[in-house]
Amino acid sequence: MATITLTVNQAIRELSDIDPTTPLLWVLRDHLGLVGTKFGCGKGLCGSCTVHLEGVAVRSCTMPLASVAGRSVTTIEGLAGEGDELHPLQESWIEQDVPQCGYCQAGQIMSAAALLNGNAKPSDDDIDTAMSGNICRCGTYQRIRKAIRAAAEKGGAA
Ligand code: FES
Numbered sequence: 001m002a003t004i005t006l007t008v009n010q011a012i013r014e015l016s017d018i019d020p021t022t023p024l025l026w027v028l029r030d031h032l033g034l035v036g037t038k039f040g041c042g043k044g045l046c047g048s049c050t051v052h053l054e055g056v057a058v059r060s061c062t063m064p065l066a067s068v069a070g071r072s073v074t075t076i077e078g079l080a081g082e083g084d085e086l087h088p089l090q091e092s093w094i095e096q097d098v099p100q101c102g103y104c105q106a107g108q109i110m111s112a113a114a115l116l117n118g119n120a121k122p123s124d125d126d127i128d129t130a131m132s133g134n135i136c137r138c139g140t141y142q143r144i145r146k147a148i149r150a151a152a153e154k155g156g157a158a
């Protein structure tokens with residue numbers, strides 16, 4: 001067991017007496033109460049657990065807590081701006097009515113946000129490549145693409 005400190009959504013969080021091999025996903029959900037990040041496959045294959053590590057999209061279900069010690073994690077709860085201001089992708093998601101059951105959508109938005117952080121005007125191929133690891137059992141892929149394109153046109157990186 002160990003004490004590990006990391007930054008989550010710009011707040012420093014200290015986790016005491018914790019197994020450092022605990023996957024980040026369960027630290028977020030069970031220890032920090034951030035349940036927007038979802039468990040899907042637990043094997044790094046579906047993307048529902050996607051968060052940002054230093055701005056890069058990562059799978060939190062396969063990332064041991066020890067590997068993020070001292071680093072900065074952003075979850076869907078921390079993506080919006082100050083106050084009620086939504087991230088441009090969140091606005092687009094609402095405008096395009098993207099979700100069906102919604103289960104995969106936090107991970108989808110986090111992958112899309114990481115894409116726009118590094119590529120403000122992605123091509124359709126860029127979008128397909130960046131989003132290829134995010135599975136949606138409801139098949140909302142066309143609306144996801146449309147929402148990413150719309151956010152990019154509005155200057156989508158927050
Ligand atoms: S739950 Fe992490 S990739 Fe599926």
Ligand code: FES
Pocket residue numbers: 099100101102103104105135136137138139140
């Ligand atoms: S909206 Fe249902 S799994 Fe994607």
